Amino acid sequence: MRDNGAMADMTGPTAATAMNERAQHLLKVLVERYIRDGEPVGSRTLARDAGMDLSPASIRNVMADLEEIGFIASPHTSAGRVPTVKGYRFFVDTLLTVKPLAQQEVRLIRQQLDVEDADPQALLASASSLLSAVTHMAGVVTLPRLEHVAWRHIEFLPLSDNRVLAILVINEGEVQNRVLHLDHRYEPSALQQISNYLNAHFAGKDIQAVRTTLLEELRRTRESMNELMVAAIHMAEKAAGGRSRDQGRSYMMAGETNLMEWAELSDVEKLRRLFEAFTQRREILHLMDKCIAAERVQIFIGEESGYRVLDECSVVTAPYKVGDAVVGVLGVIGPTRMAYERVIPLVDLTARLLGAALNPRK
């Protein structure tokens, strides 16, 4: 039916002309079928599955159109059709019927994330392993970013010899600590004095401000007690640098090994590059960071992500909020042939429940 018909349009089918009701339905069935079995879908199979009482020959005509506009492709001449990235995209954007999650899954997720009093680390770990367990793919959760990094409290604890343990509390109960090796021994009272001074002056202040003030102070008073101040500055720097700007943020991942069980990723060299990227973190992190601006679920199919290692993968993400502020992103990484209609609601729900669980006000 290509262009031997009476149609005046000589340019061949375009998405607009070709994607009538029937073509859409067939594309949908084809994608669903391929996602289920992982094998190229032929016209006979499709005719049976589509349930619209058409012969394989008719189906073939439609398939030829779908191929021409780039929604499906055949690995070789006699091998049925497979969705392309464009095809998946159309499927996800306009054909997808999102299935609600199974009761049992919802219960499982609630149970794991609705924990009273859980510590954030454990929650993030739970979330990522949940995502991986339910989808049989890899789950990933970025560490939440903190908007305001505020100085709260510092404490010096004498250890043996000239060593002192410095404990710096920032924000709502985050703790940094470090053992300092000092030039000489300080009396406990001296340590107390210094921490009193620091706490009195800086409690509640932004940690960057604290840092500059301390440097200023140091320049002015010289010599006196500077060692501990220097240490305080270092810790402040570490705390600020490590947390506030997106520098050095990281993520937790679970279920990477699941990916080895998907036939389409069974090439060792590709797997190596993928896992390399997982441990390198940089690229994955960049991708996740892009999603922090999004409102809801976001999907990258194959090359859409822009990272070569993910060319054969899809990534489904959702930002999670504490209160009203988006603080992190979680998601699932798997082969492009993934059950989007199940993954999307899962990622969505997990993000919402994780956000709720992280909310400190209870």
Place this chain on the structure above:
Amino acid sequence: MRDNGAMADMTGPTAATAMNERAQHLLKVLVERYIRDGEPVGSRTLARDAGMDLSPASIRNVMADLEEIGFIASPHTSAGRVPTVKGYRFFVDTLLTVKPLAQQEVRLIRQQLDVEDADPQALLASASSLLSAVTHMAGVVTLPRLEHVAWRHIEFLPLSDNRVLAILVINEGEVQNRVLHLDHRYEPSALQQISNYLNAHFAGKDIQAVRTTLLEELRRTRESMNELMVAAIHMAEKAAGGRSRDQGRSYMMAGETNLMEWAELSDVEKLRRLFEAFTQRREILHLMDKCIAAERVQIFIGEESGYRVLDECSVVTAPYKVGDAVVGVLGVIGPTRMAYERVIPLVDLTARLLGAALNPRK
């Protein structure tokens, strides 16, 4: 020359009868060659490499003996020979000539581990990635175990609402912290009072003892201030459970992806099981724990480890000491075909330097 010779011994060659000077040398050359190239070694190649002016035919006789006593095997009839586990074992135990490390490598390792003032976590991470980088295999370092888990200091810091941050210091500068949600608001002075009390009574005590004393105390006084005490007990439990008994110890691993580049591990299913074991941790940890009793370098070749997933791998470990006490184990995991003569001194040196770097007395 099997048993058609003039030898009266009808039982065929045994390790004792067959392993004369020549056979040993040939085995050595064969193993070295196979480790280098990864391909079965034939009699012609071996004759050339051995440098002992023997014809391939003679070599073949010796090889037949070596095969009969189980030191080498052929993958199939016409494919040269490959060392068996037994062969590697003999090679490692009695034939190995350990090469000293290259100057450059030693310098690299020193540079990474001889850091003033580094924090232990970072040192362990350095050590494992060093091991993996130098060997192109996976490096692993167990977290050091602490002999005495002693209560040092507790501090309660009021946060907003009814929340209190509890900070517990154990040993030499290790910090545990937790946010507590309490029934009602405590005055800072009350918090101070409680921490004073706890610190005065328990500083320096073993944390298990603290726990039982606290439980006792709690039963006696009832009701009064029990909330914070309960929290203190919980933290003590967590600190003790997590550290003292080998329960829950863990390890750091680096360079797992290197293993994907070895041809002998290029089966995806095997890789999956291996990586599964790495994330599961249990089996690897058991194996490492066995080595804590050893004095120096220990080697498990193939099935020797006793864990099925490691059947095609060798593990080279060494315990590391802080002061005189062994506190952990580090090592390298790779294919049985690894360059033992380089790995062994590397693991040995790394263990010694890591121990030195972790030593708190400087």
Place this chain on the structure above:
DNA sequence: TCTGGCACTCGCTGGCGCGGAGTGCCACAG
């Protein structure tokens, strides 16, 4: 005791033919 020679085994490669799945196109019917 060593060695050259020889027959043999076995995996690997490439060519060939076949069957099956699936396609594109065409002519014909409603």
Place this chain on the structure above:
DNA sequence: CTGTGGCACTCCGCGCCAGCGAGTGCCAGA
């Protein structure tokens, strides 16, 4: 004009076979 049955064609995967190369075991002779 649309849908359908038919048909030739393409291409993959498989089994088969032959040729080769590498390596072996064994034997007879120095």
